[in-house]
Amino acid sequence: MNNTANHQEDMENDEGINDNDNIDMVEEDSDDEDVELEFNMDVFQRLKQNDPSVTRLCMELNSHKDHFGKIDWKEDGDCISNNTQLKDIFMCYNDWSMRQLGEERKVPPRQQIQDFFSCIYQNRSITDLGTHTIIDDEFSGSLVERLSGHPSITKLEFQTCKMGGIVFSALGKVLKHPKCKLKDLRLSFCQLDDEGLGLLCGGLVGNITLKKLRLSNNNNDITLAGWQAFSTFLRHPKCKLVQLDLPSTLINDDATNLLGTAAISSTSLKALNLSSNKSISSRGWQTLLNHLSQSSIRRLDIGRNNINDAGLVSLANINALKSLDLSNNKSITETGFQFFFNTLQARGTQLVKLKIASNRVGDIGLAALSRCNMTMLKALSIYYISGRITSQGWVSFFNALQDSNLDLVRLDLSHNNIDDEGLQLLVPLVSNMSSLKHFSLHANHSITPTGWQALTGYLQSPNFALEKFTLGENKINNATLAAFMSDLVLVHNKTLKRFYLDECLDEDEDNLITERGWAAVSTLVCNKTSIMDTYSSNHILQALGWDHDQINMPDDLLSYLELNENKDKAEVARQKILQTHFSNSDKSKMQEFLDMELEVMPAAIAWMGKPTNDDWIGKSMSGLSLMYNLMRSRVPDLFDSSAQKKLMHPRKKPLGVGKRKHVASKIRSRCTSSRRTVADESE
Numbered sequence: 001m002n003n004t005a006n007h008q009e010d011m012e013n014d015e016g017i018n019d020n021d022n023i024d025m026v027e028e029d030s031d032d033e034d035v036e037l038e039f040n041m042d043v044f045q046r047l048k049q050n051d052p053s054v055t056r057l058c059m060e061l062n063s064h065k066d067h068f069g070k071i072d073w074k075e076d077g078d079c080i081s082n083n084t085q086l087k088d089i090f091m092c093y094n095d096w097s098m099r100q101l102g103e104e105r106k107v108p109p110r111q112q113i114q115d116f117f118s119c120i121y122q123n124r125s126i127t128d129l130g131t132h133t134i135i136d137d138e139f140s141g142s143l144v145e146r147l148s149g150h151p152s153i154t155k156l157e158f159q160t161c162k163m164g165g166i167v168f169s170a171l172g173k174v175l176k177h178p179k180c181k182l183k184d185l186r187l188s189f190c191q192l193d194d195e196g197l198g199l200l201c202g203g204l205v206g207n208i209t210l211k212k213l214r215l216s217n218n219n220n221d222i223t224l225a226g227w228q229a230f231s232t233f234l235r236h237p238k239c240k241l242v243q244l245d246l247p248s249t250l251i252n253d254d255a256t257n258l259l260g261t262a263a264i265s266s267t268s269l270k271a272l273n274l275s276s277n278k279s280i281s282s283r284g285w286q287t288l289l290n291h292l293s294q295s296s297i298r299r300l301d302i303g304r305n306n307i308n309d310a311g312l313v314s315l316a317n318i319n320a321l322k323s324l325d326l327s328n329n330k331s332i333t334e335t336g337f338q339f340f341f342n343t344l345q346a347r348g349t350q351l352v353k354l355k356i357a358s359n360r361v362g363d364i365g366l367a368a369l370s371r372c373n374m375t376m377l378k379a380l381s382i383y384y385i386s387g388r389i390t391s392q393g394w395v396s397f398f399n400a401l402q403d404s405n406l407d408l409v410r411l412d413l414s415h416n417n418i419d420d421e422g423l424q425l426l427v428p429l430v431s432n433m434s435s436l437k438h439f440s441l442h443a444n445h446s447i448t449p450t451g452w453q454a455l456t457g458y459l460q461s462p463n464f465a466l467e468k469f470t471l472g473e474n475k476i477n478n479a480t481l482a483a484f485m486s487d488l489v490l491v492h493n494k495t496l497k498r499f500y501l502d503e504c505l506d507e508d509e510d511n512l513i514t515e516r517g518w519a520a521v522s523t524l525v526c527n528k529t530s531i532m533d534t535y536s537s538n539h540i541l542q543a544l545g546w547d548h549d550q551i552n553m554p555d556d557l558l559s560y561l562e563l564n565e566n567k568d569k570a571e572v573a574r575q576k577i578l579q580t581h582f583s584n585s586d587k588s589k590m591q592e593f594l595d596m597e598l599e600v601m602p603a604a605i606a607w608m609g610k611p612t613n614d615d616w617i618g619k620s621m622s623g624l625s626l627m628y629n630l631m632r633s634r635v636p637d638l639f640d641s642s643a644q645k646k647l648m649h650p651r652k653k654p655l656g657v658g659k660r661k662h663v664a665s666k667i668r669s670r671c672t673s674s675r676r677t678v679a680d681e682s683e
Contacts, residue, residue, distance in 0.1 A: 036088070040067045047079040047086070056088040061113070061133070073115035080119035086126055090157075093133035110139060117143050121150065130157035130186075141166035148177040155184040163187075168196035172203025175210065184212040192218035194226035201233040208238050214245035214273075227255035234262035234269070241266070245273040247301075253284030260291025271299035275325065282308045282331065289314035299323035303355070309336030316343040323353040327381070330360065334388075337365030345372045355381040357412070363393035370400035379410040383440070391419040391446055398425035407435045414442030414470065420451030427454050431461040440470035442500070452480045459487035465495050472502035472545070478517035485520040494540055502545040511552055518554055525560040528580050539564050539572045 036056040037043050044067070046054050061068055073080075080086065120126060129147075144167055147153060156174075161167075175182060192200075192215060204210065233239060251259070251274070263269055272292070274280070280288070285307045292300070298320060307315075308331040315326075316339075326332075337359070344351070349372055361369075361382070366389050374380075389397075394417060402425070411430070418426070418441070430436060441447075452475070458464060481501070488496065504512045525541055527533040542564045545551045559579075563572050 036090070041070070044071060044076075044079060047083055048076070050083055050085055052085045055085055057086060057090070059089065059091045061091060061093040068116075069112065073112060073119060077115060077119040077122075080116070081122040083123060084125050086123065088128040088130075089120065089126060090128075090130040091133060092131070113139075114143070117146065121146055124152050127152055128155040128157075129153050130155075130159070131161065132159040133161060136162065137164035137166045141170040145170035145173055148174045149179040150181070151179070152181070154181050155186075156182055157184075157186040158188070158190050159186075160189040163190045163192070163196065165195050165199060168192075168199040172199045172201075175200075175203030175207045180207065180209055182207075182210055185210060186212075186214040186216075187218065188214065188216045190218055193221040194223055194229075197222055197226040198229045201229045204233045204239075205236050206238050208240050210241060212243040212245075213241055215249060216245055217248045219248060219250040222249065222251075222255075224254050224258075227251070227258050231258040231262040234259070235265045239266065240268050242268055243271040243273075243299075244269060245301075247273055247275040247277070249277060250279045251277050252279050253281055253287070256280055256284050256288045257291075260288045260295075263295040263297065264291055267296060270296060271323075272297055273301040274305070275301050276304040278304070278306050280305065282306055282311060285311040286314045289318065293317040293319075297321070299353075301325040303327040303329070305329055306331055309333055309339070312336045312340045316340050316347075319347065320350065322350055324351060325353075325355040327355050327357040327359065330358075332359060334360060334362030334365045337361050338368040341365065341368035341372055348373065350376055352376055353379040355379075357381050358384040360388050361385055362388050363390055363396070366393050366397050367400070370397050375405055377406065378408055378435070380408055381410070381412040383412050383414040383416065383442075386415050386417050389417060391417045391422060394418045394422040395425060398422055398429055401429055407433050409435050410438045411436060412438075412440045414440045414444070416444055417446055418444045419446035420448055420454070423447055423451050423454050427458045431458050431463060434463040434465065436463075437466060437495075438468045439466055441474070442470045443473035445474070447474060449475050449477050449480055452476055453483060456483055456487050459484060459493075460491055462491075464491060464493065467495055468498040468500070469496060470498075470500040472500050472504065474504055475506075475512065476501060476504045477512040478514060478520075481513055481517040482520035485524045488538065489524060493538065497540055498543040499541060500543070500545055502547070502551060513551070515554065518557055522554065522557045522560065525557070525564060526576050526580060531577055531581055534577050534580055535573045537573075537576065539569045539576075 036058050037054055039057055039059040043054060043057070047057075059068060120129065140161070140163065147156070156171075171185075174180060175185075190196075204213075234241065234244075246259075256274075263272070274288075285302075285305065289311060293314065297318065300318070300321060300323070303325045304327065307326070307329040312332060315324075337356070345368070351374070354377060366382075406429070411433075413426075423441075423444075430439065501513060506512055521541075521544065524538050527537045542561050544553060544557075544561065548558055548561075560576065563575055566572050
């Protein structure tokens, strides 16, 4: 299922290595990072204004999105050239007819692309530049070569690009430039062959800035000669590469032997990704892992391969390993996992991150894992093991860990045979974890609606600090969901942003969660009982599924979740109050404002008329109509034409100058006092 695939990919994200050669084993979600904006004319104007909220930009060069083509980049290019806020640009050309830029289908002419790149060359704030496009080799090479010595770009990414010798030669010149600042180079699906790899390595040899190199899905024509040139680069004394990713490259036994010997001589290489390389035999893995046991490797991704029990024996010899992805190696038996975990227990494991998903771990392998001292472990993924670990195996596992002091940040137990008894034991285990941020129990079909009630103890735990909770494809109904929402209200949860409930279906494929269940969530995020209840509602929860359209969620609930995406929670509360209590002319709601003391009225008026900030996300509602109705109710003479005539032609003797000054002084004093009170409260 697509939702499951998205869930797994999201749980697997790991940025990896930092510049101090340390491994960031557990990456947090990037919810608080700047949003990537899709380029349009509005964004173009914001770029020209140097808007600080525009830092990440996706530019499609397609004919059906002709915003790019409407701009004269030579004349208006200062929007990029002089911008000091822009950090990340990703360009995409998705014409599936594989036509080259500058030909048919109204794609931008080459001169326009060249003018746009000239803006990038002059910019001094962009650090990340990426492209997913089809451009011929000669034209691409001329664009890439001009990046040589760029003062700010540290990450360069090419995806699915038609690259040949000219482009790889240009990349080599960029890497060889004495002022090169590149730290991260990613080339995926770029038709890399021996010639291209040789040209690339010519620039890499002697480069001292590059820390990360990704050459994924380049499985065309790299022979042993190409890998020989690459291993020469790895062994070079000036090589500072820390992270090397080679997934899906069709690397063979001879090439991995070269790679292993080069890794031994490298003092900088800490992370290696060789996932999805089934061209390496079981014997080839034994040889490579024996080499790596003598290297400085700390993080190893060897998932989706042909490693067997003998390979695990070699893997157990890598003592300093901190992060291991061993998922989807179907040749490893339960006995092999038992030996591996027993070895780790005897030697003392330093693992911070462990992923053994989609494997034949079995009850005996899981029992061996429970005996390991896992106090350093922060991320554990054991999903898709259903049918290989029994319900009783999970019960024994959770029971053995009760006194383990395990404090994870990520825990993924999706697609398993955990039942009601297992969940009862899991709840106290996770309730003691104060660091747990991401937790998945996706698709554990053996847990009944009654069993899910056990989670209420966890939701009410003082240690509950989840940011993402994945419970999709389970037997969760309206009553269970309502109980969950009540628990979140009780603890006034301020951390949970994503609560995934996709495809909670009964035997007839009908949704178990209906309008009644969503109403409970709606009350959590926007309690309409009173203005104060709305103000005190949950303004953190932002998502209830991977695709909200597929879970039949009401439009008003979707609107509240979109409001919650904004970082300005005071403005979120204000918008909810405006939309739920003052979207019509209900005078009973207005009375709450009319009864206010005069001293606080200036603050109330300012609150109503406050404009939304520039980087507001989602629908907003103006409070000007509310302010108008309030003023009209409070000071009707300002809106009554007959009263205005009386003011213009008063029958009574007007106030003297001294009296008018006295009244004006009192008004100013009262307003000043109110403003001070508001300022004090805001502080």
